[in-house]
Amino acid sequence: MKFSPQKAVYEVTASEVLAPGIEIGIENGKISCLGTSLPRDDRTKIIDAKGARVTPGGVDSHVHFAQDNSPTGDDFTSGSRSAIAGGTTTVIAFASQLKTETSVIPCITEYHTRAKDKSYCDYSFHLILTNPTPAIMQTEMPLLIKQGITSVKLYMTYEPLKLGDSQLLAVLMAARALGFTTMVHAENSDIISLITDRLEAAGHSSPYFHAISRPQIAENEATYRIISLAELTDTPILIVHMSSEIAMRHVRKAQTRMLPIHAETCPQYLFLLSERLKGTEKDAFEGAKCVCSPPLRHDPKDLKAMWRGIANGTFTIFSSDHAPSTYDHAGGKKLGLKDGIMRYKNIPNGVPGVETRLPLLFSHAGREKDSKLSLQRFVQLTSSDPAKLYGLEGTKGNIAPGYDADLVIWYPETEVGEGVVIGQKMLHHGVDYTPYEGMKVKNWPRYTLLRGKVVWDRDGEGIVGDVTAGKFLKRGKGKIVIGKTGGEANGMLEGERDFWY
Template sequence: MMGDREENMGFDDVVTNGIVVTAAETLPLGIEIGIKDGKISCLGTSLPRFSHTQIIDAKGGMITPGGVDSHVHFAQDNSPTGDNFTTGSRSAIAGGTTTVLAFASQLKTEDSVLPCIKDYHTRAADRSYCDYGFHLILSNPTPNIMTSEMPLLIEQGITSVKLYMTYEPLKLGDSDLLNVLMSARELGFTTMVHAENSDIISLITDRLEANGHTAPYFHATSRPQIAENEATYRIISLAELTSTPILIVHMSSEIAMKHVRKAQTRMLPIHAETCPQYLFLLSERLKGSEKDQFSGAKCVCSPPLRHDPKDLEAMWRGIANGTFTTFSSDHAPSTYDHPGGKKLGLKDGIMRYKNIPNGVPGVETRIPLLFNHAGSSPSSRLTLQRFVQLTSSDPAKLYGLEGVKGNIAPGYDADLVIWYPDRDEGEELAALDGFEGKDCVGSG
């Protein structure tokens, strides 16, 4: 009986000998983390050990909350060669992300969103190695959906929708955008927006094609910054008119970012997200190589990679100064050498960038890339606390996971990442996932 009582009272795990880093502070070496039933039970020094307690020695590493990637595309119909929940979630765990928020996508021909939500739950169930939740891609926001179905989804823990201002199968006009924003204000769900001017892109694409400019590099030419700038200003205006919080996803343009920053200084609830590709890659990557001129298709994404290193620096400023609330991967891979993947843009030896599936991978590399630039040294671009905010705590707060994900504190899931920045490449992190790939209650 004593053994049973001891097991019920004691910790299942104690993480020791690490430096705990949260969004608010860095705790001194010596603070231990006690874990019980997959939850953080307490923080303290010299926590008691019992016969069943597993000791996890962090060996002087830095311990941060498990990453929350709030923008990933798994098992989507428009990416048949991309990741499913099994392959994608394994990559997430390998990169220190323990929770992903993927998308359930409504078709314009569907007058209900409930079947698509059920379908995407089926695609994920019992297949994920990490915790997951869903955003709803809303392409046909009928009055019945907004008044009857969205409240049901919110009760189920799906508290966010994504709207597109471009892409013919998905885009919404200003009238529909306004109606969704007004419903969001009333019901309290989070509205994400892909902001690019569809007509600008279509006009340039048609003219480029008429002149034979269809190689992958011209994808970046067809989607100039002004298309993102105009759409960003417009959606901020619509959000201000309706007094609705929004988050503008995968931003890449300095002027568009300045629109967000200016709105924030006026105390408008405008949030923004950027992604690794807009911090590290330029449009030169789209040109391919002498051996394979089409290989630039690997880097086709929207908004596109920009041309000038100054654009990368602008996004870094937004990372450091708080303009961006979240740093997500927008993970959307397609197999390159496959007729149903990126090679859709290459037929009979002719390259057509508009047929190349959009997207690049990133769910595994998102956090390590940013961690490499975090710290207290003069060369660091952001603090460790800011790193945790961007990759974990802020997306958790924004998408209904506060109190569960994004922090190292009693009551939170024991999703932890241990970093060893001074070790050899390939040995810099270990992810500890407190749950076992279950759908996140209350997630976006």
């Protein structure tokens, strides 16, 4: 079957806004051609975009589905359902190794079981690496790369997950040799632990103090440190969910020296402030809904700084970091409320956002005076750059012949009216709140297409895709999007690294 979305005013790629009226021909789930007056017959199905913008399906490279540490959160079915309703057609979730495990194969096998035939959208996995033994690095990581799992996530904080500097260095050197992409959660664990203990001793344990316990300097120091370790080992990295201006400056400075340092931020750091962690008169614990790490920052200037990073290219990726826990549940956010006593350190971290990610950012993209980024930049951040960085280029993230026909058709501006007000009742995730309740966005996906098939029809039945439609994506090695390898570290002699590397 062949689909030809017609009359679209603009199809938007990472590099250009195509001429008005370009049609997209689709055959066998792939984009076959772009052009005008494409051939059609009685078997051709036509979707009229009615003058709307068409963008590639979103690639959300940072979601937490079916996580053991979030038993009340989304599984692959509810999470992927929410994804396609918000225009995301590919997600990369996390398979987490326990520190007690001496192999990563069992956790990968388990996550395949959790996702297979249970996802509305295509998916892949990152490995959360917590016990990087030499055997894993030398034997199992090459095997995982052959299986299409080509990225790992490392933590510099959280006791069950964090690695010391020597472990970080060992993984970075293995990544350089094997070619897998390395993601890092950068916060100084000792700073957070010290402040947390002192806050608790002083009786400051309500959700608001989560933000106090993780000051920007904890993110700043860890960001500078992981950049230094990456420079020492000549290894590309991605620093995830950044929230601090000074930390962002460390990244920008490294990028100006052509170091391959990539960065990611998320909607919560563009739209929400720490005041959201305070309770209300009706519910003193309600701020728990917005507990995430790094925490929400205090000043509107912090939000503006992240927007600058979005616009000027410091950030390579805009992800949701969808990490949901049900609020009104004893095993969810209410773990931080026992016998009437609030303890923020027991509140599961994370906020839902896989469905709202694209509409929130799309509202600020375009040529209007109040736009904060171009439409092309929107596509780079939400589709094409994550596809490149995580080994999906040529398959996902672009509107071009040969790519999967993953498309988002928005509403024409003439039909949008005053926009869409985000509310929990309209969303499709498996949790009981959204931190963006009451926010207005300018547009929403009218249709989402996964490999040429309509899976979301907002004007019709809503979710029209099949829960078994999502495929596991065997990824190649990711590409460096920013900077390059092969340079000498600051202050080192030419070839000095060769003596010990």
